[in-house]
Amino acid sequence: MTLWRQAALLLGFQLRDELRTGEVIAVVIPFGSIALLVIPMAVGIETTLLARIGPGMYWAVVLLFGVVVTQRSTASSTPSHRDALVLLGVDPAARFAATAAASALLLLLFEIGVGLVMIVLYDPVVVGWGWLALVLPLVAIGLAMLGTIAGSVTDGGGALAPLLVAPLAIPILLGAAQATEGLRLGAGILRWILVLALVDVVLALAGVLTARLLEESSR
């Protein structure tokens, strides 16, 4: 069985698991929405100010709460599960690709869900929907791969994973926030798209190349 076929099968299993538990839809999206709800209580409820800072707050929430999506319980596996996959000859790179792809799809769902809440609560000027359709998946893929690598090196996440992910995700946050701001001001955002794409490629290479090493170091 090819690596891609293995990854596709594992991706299907992970998404079915998530469908049963509903961790992202029922827990993380509401949690992120609460964050967007409480921010105006802290900074003031002036509508023009909220419309101005809304997109920035949205990306900060996506970065911080996105880590929770990548460290969800269905993304981690028990030692016996991992042993079974090793005995079945599943390529570690396929496992990495499947977990990262599942996280990316769920992060995209999270971004859309929380984005709609942000638009309702903050009423920002949203322009360039076509570009946003490119920015959102690029951010989701980058965060997903970073979270998957962090989950592997910490052997299942825990309290350490957010500390590993958040500072390294700053280029993703910068790229996303600058692209949104560029769209609002009518400026070109191609270079920020390239930054996001470059980060994604580097993380994909790092994840695939180190997958076997990290599998060897898992308990």
Added chain:
Amino acid sequence: MKRPIEIAAAGTMLTALVTGLVVPPDAVQGDVQRIMYVHVPSAWLAYLAFGVTLIASLAHLRTRDLRWDRRAGASAEIGVVFTGLALATGMLWGKPVWGVWWTWDARLVLTAAMFFVYLAYLALRRTTDDPVIRGKRSAVFGIVAALQIPVVHFSVVWWRSLHQPPTILRPGEPQIDPPLLFALLMAVAAFTVLYVALLRRRVELAGAEDALLTTVRIEEPVAGSAVVGPQPRGEGA
């Protein structure tokens, strides 16, 4: 002579201190500029230390030799200390010159992020006692973390920044008066020797820690420890 590196570090640090105090003050900033004799070498040492962590991580993954892992960890520890020192001295200098302790400048924000990334690296190293597992995990993260080092260094070139662009490591002549440049280079040399001395001692200590952990692990009861072989009759009765 015992510990020549430590003696050399103490000597060069003393010389750098004296040089930094006797050279004339900056024409514009006055004595505040002397903070640069600590700030710039600290920042240089942070780059050097994290660069060594990257090289040692790569070497560890290639050779699986735990000595490289210890070097990587020791260097990251020193790097975190000196990144913190660079941030602190930058703030001390920023208040009288820029008027603020902190500003949202690309170099400052990315340096702070680098500080947290390597704090996370050190926290990751403490998640397991097994040196082999620790070595593999931290080597992978050490390589991923190093991707931001060039971004931090070139941030003053890539973005419009309040932080000044490179003064010495730039094309053309350094933009600094020769006596001040001499004091700065003395400080950089002294901090570099200090780094070598600290790294050596920390690597020795890390080796002793690993040896101690291995000894303790051997003495700990394992599965089957409670089972004893048949004893000859009459003995111990």
